[in-house]
Structure formats: C-alpha cells, structure tokens
Amino acid sequence: MGLKLGLSLDTVGAFLFRLAPASVFLVHGWLKLLGGHHDRTVALFLTVGIPLAEAAAWFVGALEVLGAVALLTGVLIRPAAALLAIEMAVVIALVRRPQGFLGAWEFEFVLLLVCAGLALRPAPAPRG
Amino acid sequence: MMRGLALACALLIVAAWPASGARAADVTEVPAGVGTEAVKAFKRGLELHKSKQWTAAIQEYERAVALGGRFPEAFNNLAYCYRKVGQIDRAIELYKIALQLRPTFPQAHDYLARAYLAKGDRAAALREYEIVRRLDAKLAHCLKTAIDRNDPDYNDMPWASSSGSP
Numbered sequence: 601m602g603l604k605l606g607l608s609l610d611t612v613g614a615f616l617f618r619l620a621p622a623s624v625f626l627v628h629g630w631l632k633l634l635g636g637h638h639d640r641t642v643a644l645f646l647t648v649g650i651p652l653a654e655a656a657a658w659f660v661g662a663l664e665v666l667g668a669v670a671l672l673t674g675v676l677i678r679p680a681a682a683l684l685a686i687e688m689a690v691v692i693a694l695v696r697r698p699q700g701f702l703g704a705w706e707f708e709f710v711l712l713l714v715c716a717g718l719a720l721r722p723a724p725a726p727r728g
Numbered sequence: 729m730m731r732g733l734a735l736a737c738a739l740l741i742v743a744a745w746p747a748s749g750a751r752a753a754d755v756t757e758v759p760a761g762v763g764t765e766a767v768k769a770f771k772r773g774l775e776l777h778k779s780k781q782w783t784a785a786i787q788e789y790e791r792a793v794a795l796g797g798r799f800p801e802a803f804n805n806l807a808y809c810y811r812k813v814g815q816i817d818r819a820i821e822l823y824k825i826a827l828q829l830r831p832t833f834p835q836a837h838d839y840l841a842r843a844y845l846a847k848g849d850r851a852a853a854l855r856e857y858e859i860v861r862r863l864d865a866k867l868a869h870c871l872k873t874a875i876d877r878n879d880p881d882y883n884d885m886p887w888a889s890s891s892g893s894p
Contacts, residue, residue, distance in 0.1 A: 639862035640832055646859050647831040698828040700761060700798050 622671035625684060629664025632657060648694045663687060759798060759829070766796025773805060782809045800830040804839065811843050811880075819843045834864040838871050842880040850875065 631637040638657055645653035663683060670680030773788030789806035796802055807822035823840040826833055841856035853875050861868040874882040 643837075643859045643862040644831050646855075646862075647827055647837070695831060698798075699830075 618671045618674075618677075621684070622668040625664040625671070626668035629661050629666075629668060632661030633665060644695070650694070660687060759800065762796040762799045766792045766799055766802070769795060770799065770802050770805070773802070777805060777809060780812075782812045785809045786813070798829050800826045800833055800836065803829065804833065804836045807836075807843070808839055811839065811846065816843055816846050820847070832863055834860055834867050837863065838867050839884070841871055842874060842884060845875060845878065846880040850878075 632641050638661070641657040641660070642653045645656050650656050664687075667680040667684045670676045671684075769788050769792035773785045773792060776785035776788060786806060786809045789802050789809060792799060792802040793806060803822050803826035807819040807826065810816075810822065811819040820840065820843045823836050823843060826836040827840070830836070837856050837860045841853040841860065844850075844852035844856065857868060857871050857875060860871055870883045874880060874884070
C-alpha cells in the first residue's frame with residue numbers, strides 16, 4: 601500500500617521505528633552532558649560500581665547524543681545501535697533488574713509496542 | 729536483518745537510564761507494584777517512627793517490606809530504626825537493598841554513610857558522602873559535619889522531610 605506522497609508505509613514505519621528511540625536517547629544524552637543531570641548520573645555510576653564514574657558519565661552522554669543522531673540520519677546506524685544496545689543491557693543488568701518489571705520497564709514496553717505496531721504490517725496477500 | 733535486530737534491541741531496552749530522575753527524586757511516590765496494605769503498614773510504622781518507638785516501628789516496617797516487596801522508603805526507614813537500636817549491620821544490609829531499588833536515593837546514601845560511621849568505617853562513609861554531594865548539596869553539608877564530628881546521629885534530620893522518609 602503506498603501513500604499519495606510517494607512514501608510507502610514501510611518507509612514511514614521504519615522512520616518512526618528509528619525516531620522513537622532516537623528522540624529518547626537524544627534527550628537523555630543531552631541531560632547527561634549539559635542538562636544538569638551529570639552529577640546524578642555520576643552518583644548512579646558510583647552507586648552501582650561503574651569504574652571511572654565521572655568519565656563514564658561523559659562517555660555515556662556523548663554516546664547517547666551521537667547514537668541518536670546516527671539513528672535519525674542512518675549514518676553508522678548499525679554500530680551506533682549496537683553500542684546503545686550494549687549500554688542498555690548494562691543498565692538493565694546493573695540498575696533495572698533489581699527494580700523489577702513494573703518498577704522500571706513499563707513505559708519502555710509501551711513505547712516499543714506503539715512503534716512496532718506502526719512499523720509492522722501483515723504480509724501482502726498472494727496474487728491470484 | 730542484523731540492522732533490524734540491533735534497532736529492535738535498542739528500542740526494547742531504550743530509555744532505561746534514569747537520567748530524568750523524576751521517580752528517584754520524588755520519595756512521596758509509592759513505587760509501582762507496592763500494594764495498599766504495604767503502604768498502610770508503612771504509614772503506621774512512620775507514626776511510631778516519629779514518636780521514636782523504634783521496636784514497634786520496626787515491626788510495621790518489616791510488615792510493609794514483606795507485603796510491598798520493592799519499596800525503597802520502607803527499607804530505608806526500617807534501616808534507620810535498626811540503626812537507632814544499634815543493629816548497624818542489619819541497617820547497612822537494608823540500606824543497600826533500598827539503594828538497589830533506587831540507586832539515586834539521597835537519604836539512603838546519607839544514612840548508609842552514618843551507619844558506616846557508627847561502625848567506625850570512615851572511608852566508606854566518605855565514599856557515600858561523595859555520592860550524596862552529587863545528589864543533594866544540603867544533605868551533603870550536614871553529612872560532612874557529622875563525619876567530621878564522628879557523630880552519626882548529628883543532625884540526621886529525622887523529621888525534616890515531609891516525604892515519608894525521615
């Protein structure tokens with residue numbers, strides 16, 4: 601099914617599928633770098649035992665901002681997505697897992713479901 | 729395929745960093761999944777806590793923890809009461825649970841530092857102070873004075889917060 605503007609639903613869905621995480625990473629990364637949440641991030645890293653907490657906080661902030669740009673533009677999208685996925689895996693292992701599903705994850709899953717629903721569509725019916 | 733998988737992974741686990749800290753900063757908010765019976769027990773504990781009936785408060789907080797599961801305020805206040813009755817090791821253990829549940833919980837870091845101080849572990853207290861300093865400057869100032877005076881109970885502001893986390 602194509603839209604009148606020449607954009608396929610696939611294209612729009614794929615863009616939204618990238619836009620959602622990109623916007624979240626951009627905002628969170630910006631907050632860590634310049635938005636006043638750097639100290640809180642360092643405190644978190646110190647609490648969960650991440651080494652070189654100060655430097656790690658700057659690194660993670662930069663990774664999130666640059667990763668968001670990569671997701672939006674498509675440039676180096678694969679390594680950026682992989683690095684962000686690794687970062688989030690560390691977060692889940694060190695920070696979120698003890699908090700439980702309801703304590704931390706519910707919003708992220710809603711976001712996932714909404715975006716996946718927009719991005720995906722049934723396979724086309726066979727021509728007959 | 730790989731690209732889609734990587735994106736799906738990123739999206740699946742996105743936004744888990746608590747950068748906004750909104751939930752962590754708001755200690756009046758009952759965490760998701762904590763039932764009303766746990767909150768009631770917590771509030772009963774808090775009333776006893778305010779009147780310094782530590783043993784009775786411990787019973788109610790223990791009930792809140794048993795009913796509520798992941799309830800950082802209950803663990804924090806329970807630890808506080810244990811510290812007040814001299815069970816420092818138990819208090820430290822409970823503060824650590826509170827901080828697993830809410831790693832940027834300033835009061836729990838503050839009181840954990842005081843518990844370390846009560847045990848004579850000044851170095852550990854100073855490590856916690858470094859965290860408190862980044863989370864709450866006012867709290868950190870009081871804590872530093874307590875550490876300098878080697879007095880864990882100095883100005884620990886049990887009633888300064890209306891949040892339910894004395």
